[in-house]
Amino acid sequence: MMEKEFLVKCNESQKIISVKATDDLVSVIKNTFVIKEADVILQNYDKEWDDWIDVSDFDKIPNRTVLRCISLKPSSDQVSAAPSLSQSTEESAVDSDATEILESDLSTDSEEMLDVPNGYLKGKWPNKFPIDEMKFSQSLKEALKNKVCLMWNQKRELLDVIAKEIQKYTDSPSKIQRHQIALELISKYPHLRETLGSGTDGWQERIKDKMKNIRRNKRNNSTTTGCRRKRFSPPALATMNKKAKRGEVNWSPDIPDEEDDESLNEHLEKMSKEFKKATPNIDVIRQRMKITYAQRRKFINTNPLIFDIKEKYPALFTVSEIGHEFKRLTDTELHKTFMDSLEKAASNILSIAKSSKRASQSSLKYMHTADKKVAALMLLPHLLGNQDHHFIEVFERETTRDYITDKPKSGADPFVAIVGDVDDPKCCYIVAEKVIVLDTPSVITAASTLFGFFFVCNIEYPKSFSETFIFIQKCFMQLCDKSKTPRKVVTFVEKLKM
Known part of the structure; x- marks a missing residue:
């Protein structure tokens, strides 16, 4: 006999219930939540209308749907089972996507399980998250009114207002709550919907990072006695250099005499x-x-x-x-030097790729890329023996920001994420510590920026594709050092005849 599961929200409580085909759904819900009133309304979330809609035909409700139960005459005797402190934060959250919640949004996140016990909730989470325009600056109000693309500082101001409102209820909003806020934001300002993914992924990620930063600042500012607080530790990132060793000429200068x-x-x-x-x-x-x-x-x-x-x-x-x-x-121009060197070497790199045994079938598809410089750049890691780990990850189909940051095998090491076709990418990101830290306009600019990023942020090249960056450093950028050049790089340079 077919059995369906539903996530039902009633007042401050929400539970997963199972209903057989012979059961009366309303009766099961009323018994589960101890609702004594005769009349209730069931609603499910409609993606097309982006709102909660009354259910008219219970038999047609899909399995694993989120439902909201509304009692028309609330009773003082009604039991509102508040979530216990041991429940996950995901279960204390509110409205979200109707058909995907049970499969994705209710999955627990280890970081959130650590940081977001329900005991931290400061008040009842609102069914409709408020976004107060009165707290916006005049420039932000005009940008939203004129439906123009927000500049980074306007996005920061918008997130500041949202974060202050979130803090009235909790310092650690769950995934479902972040989704609710993002939906409310693009519902109020449709032009803020993003083209990548579901349209809310970027805003959810920004809210998550904003609140994480707020929690971190609170931890850093709090006083501890008796023991030292353990420092926050993200996924293992490539170690940082303790001294100049890659041709830097201004590693740690003295503070100017006129400054303090x-x-x-x-x-x-x-x-x-x-x-x-x-x-x-x-x-x-x-x-x-x-x-x-x-x-x-x-x-x-x-x-x-x-x-x-x-x-x-x-x-x-x-x-x-x-x-x-x-x-x-x-003392070296980054983007111009990188571009000029790549343009000079592109034809030879492609010639080597045609006869190379290192290049796999999956990599040879880039031979047909319209821009030969891009083609050479995509083939470079394969020719230097870094077939399994690339500093450029290509996501040919539209996807979510979470998927982009979690997908690569390189852990938390910085890399370039390309969304779409390499000939005409929709997005080019620099990703580090499993967070998108920078947008770039093109594949080549993304690659040169990533190379500079290792220097500017003082990060060693990841071992998984170190030969590629050593080649770029010593051959493209002409930044020589005292370290021994890997044999793979020496052999490749001899073939290249640069």
């Missing part, structure tokens, strides 16, 4: 304020980035997380500023 910690912090604060403006003055930011370079290098050389670097120096995480920082560090 106080004046540098003032520069940092002014730069942060400028960066948050609707139209920041790029020249001012660049000037202050130059002034604070020595302070920044001392901080980066202490082995901080990428997350911490971005939080303290958000202006650093742009394609242009990665290039400027690389120039300060190595």
